[in-house]
Amino acid sequence: MDDTVNTTSLKNIIFDLGDVIIPIDLTAPMRNFAMLANLPEEQVVALWQEHNLVNQYETGLVDDDGFRNHIRELFRQDKNAPEGWADEVIDTAWNTILLDLPLNRIERVKELGQKYRLFLLSNTSPIHIRQVNRVLTNMGEPALEDLFERVFYSYEVRLAKPSPDIYRHVLTEANLVAEETMFLDDNAANIQSAATLGIQAVHVQAPKTILEYTADL
Template identity: 75%
Template structure:
């Protein structure tokens, strides 16, 4: 019997474009996209940001330093960084609200504070609850200081929320994250286009 549902955020609840920040920072810095992508790969600052090693200001400082522009305001960096987030389909939020009547609902995301603030702004503008109101508990990599697919982050969620792995389903778009969860006995479902999370919920619940 399933009693608990854990959702990823990016490309499960909200569609994302991983290349959009690279394009936008390249435009801002007047650099080729390939050069910015190389910088992203060479320096591990995004992973450090998403695991809480860097705070917001540290993240922005790294961007200014690596792209050699000290004049960018915080808002300029945040806006470019948030271009990864595409339009949020309201029907997905409504479905999660329906599921709360029958399951314990959780969010587990490798993410950053800038992204979470923006998603909450969008939800509020839509007249929807914030993420921490929509879900019973939210688990963000930057707060837990561990990122998927590390087994420790799944064990943390199970322990903190008092969940039994075999009674829990996890929906994520990343194959490595799915494998790691499945190895702990969680019913892990990979969300892959052209299907959406709504399709997988209909098939599995």
């Protein structure tokens, strides 16, 4: 696997969301939940990992209410909220993972959409997708579902990267030929898995962004 793309045969582009289209800070929610619960951040991280909550939520094994209730149970040590935090409090802390969305990336996606079939494939949660779409709306931009021909969210398809099954699902559902498809993702394991299926997988690594990785398209 390498980052060389055969532009001659290229017809389709699949984008990851976090740190490809929108910058993220994976540690921010843990810091915020730690502050809310008045607990050491290390303890919050340990509890989070022990219960494997993110994977369950992002693969649709628990819904929004189940996710929030599990958080209330995990962090019920909070003396200021003995009945549990409000939904909005949990959602706000969870959404701190999302940083400012660069408009130039959205513009680039729209440009590429004039030439290629575009898709979105993300390990994500409903709370995050609703927030990203609110941000896009406030910017006067289309929602994710309108920016791309089709979106594939892990919680809807009940699969997650880097499982090869999620790539097979996308290829089959969208009727794509792997060798005619470029995939942009910031996670090396996701890239390696996609590449084994013949997808032209490109590892997005800062400080370069999709602007540089798609400059020749």
